[in-house]
Amino acid sequence: MTTAAASRKPTPARHAALPPTLPPRGLSRDEAAAYIGISSRMFDDLVRDGRMPKAKRINARAVWDRKLLDRAFDELPGSGEPASDDGWDNVD
Numbered sequence: 230m231t232t233a234a235a236s237r238k239p240t241p242a243r244h245a246a247l248p249p250t251l252p253p254r255g256l257s258r259d260e261a262a263a264y265i266g267i268s269s270r271m272f273d274d275l276v277r278d279g280r281m282p283k284a285k286r287i288n289a290r291a292v293w294d295r296k297l298l299d300r301a302f303d304e305l306p307g308s309g310e311p312a313s314d315d316g317w318d319n320v321d
Contacts, residue, residue, distance in 0.1 A: 255292035258284070264295065265302055280305060 247253060256264055262272035265281070275281040281301050284291035 252295065254295050255285070255287070256295055256298070258291060258293070261293035261295075261298055264298060 253260075258272065259269050261281075262269040265272060265275075267275070272281060276283060282293065282297040284293050286292075
């Protein structure tokens with residue numbers, strides 16, 4: 230594994246710095262996908278088509294805002310509901 234690839238993985242020390250009752254606000258791609266309950270590949274597809282928000286950039290790091298993920302997830306159609314074609318643009 231390269232150093233760059235290792236730096237993209239969540240580090241236990243980063244999460245250990247937070248109390249267990251306080252989830253991190255910024256999530257890596259893999260963490261954001263797991264938070265939504267889908268694979269990283271499907272998460273990428275949802276970001277690409279606008280159903281999930283794009284990452285914020287902190288220097289070279291891509292970070293997803295947990296609150297924006299919650300809002301986007303709330304906008305996804307439920308089983309049997311028609312899908313909206315507005316994507317992320319539909320969320321205030």
